[in-house]
Amino acid sequence: MYSRNIKQILPNHKIRYFILISMIILSSLEAREIKFFDIHFAVITKNSNITIEQLKNEVNILNKYFVNENRKKIVQFRFKSASLCNDIKDSKCSFVKLGDTTLNYNSDDWASVFNACADAKVRDKKAINFYIYDSYSKNRGFKDITGHGKRNSNRPYILIDKDRINHTIQSPEEHEMGHAFGLGHTCEPNAKRNSNTNIMASSARCNGSGGLRNIGFNKQQVNTILKYSKKIMQRFR
Numbered sequence: 001m002y003s004r005n006i007k008q009i010l011p012n013h014k015i016r017y018f019i020l021i022s023m024i025i026l027s028s029l030e031a032r033e034i035k036f037f038d039i040h041f042a043v044i045t046k047n048s049n050i051t052i053e054q055l056k057n058e059v060n061i062l063n064k065y066f067v068n069e070n071r072k073k074i075v076q077f078r079f080k081s082a083s084l085c086n087d088i089k090d091s092k093c094s095f096v097k098l099g100d101t102t103l104n105y106n107s108d109d110w111a112s113v114f115n116a117c118a119d120a121k122v123r124d125k126k127a128i129n130f131y132i133y134d135s136y137s138k139n140r141g142f143k144d145i146t147g148h149g150k151r152n153s154n155r156p157y158i159l160i161d162k163d164r165i166n167h168t169i170q171s172p173e174e175h176e177m178g179h180a181f182g183l184g185h186t187c188e189p190n191a192k193r194n195s196n197t198n199i200m201a202s203s204a205r206c207n208g209s210g211g212l213r214n215i216g217f218n219k220q221q222v223n224t225i226l227k228y229s230k231k232i233m234q235r236f237r
């Protein structure tokens with residue numbers, strides 16, 4: 001029925017062929033369209049001399065390693081802006097104080113403090129916020145280097161310890177950004193410290209080590225990232 005109508009409207013088969021090919025090319029371009037996410041950085045620890053150039057390099061790291069199992073990009077990141085420690089030391093946002101806190105990390109409490117922040121230098125509502133902080137734990141004190149990432153109802157942010165930047169052990173940038181796009185941990189029970197593991201592998205509540213976290217996101221994880229990337233993008237508009 002459809003083809004008969006097309007034949008009636010466009011009797012020239014070359015034109016029909018041209019339109020069909022154009023539609024195939026357009027739909028494949030749409031399928032490959034990769035979303036860009038802006039990143040705003042804020043250095044909320046006083047114990048770091050990190051530079052803007054180093055922060056920009058964090059974006060390069062994400063663009064290189066936030067990939068699927070075939071090393072193909074899923075989304076792209078771009079540097080938008082950055083606040084160094086001095087720029088925000090007098091901010092009214094309590095989130096800044098969490099950068100050097102000795103209080104235990106609590107995911108929901110920290111998110112409440114983040115969501116209450118109205119200072120655009122600390123929290124950019126139209127970007128993924130990337131914080132450099134100094135992690136603290138009772139056992140390791142400020143030698144602790146734990147990172148965090150939270151989707152936060154599609155207002156995502158990540159926290160990377162100052163000693164973890166520049167893609168140090170266990171791929172912190174892409175792992176925490178995985179959390180920001182809605183991913184949980186994978187458990188790889190037999191993994192050793194030097195095992196090849198998924199980006200989201202973790203020893204938390206798991207017998208294995210997190211390993212190297214050098215294997216890209218699997219199909220299911222990619223689908224989750226794409227699902228939330230749409231919602232996050234809508235939230236940024």
Ligand SMILES: [Zn+2]
Binds near residue numbers: 179185202
């Ligand atoms: Zn994690």
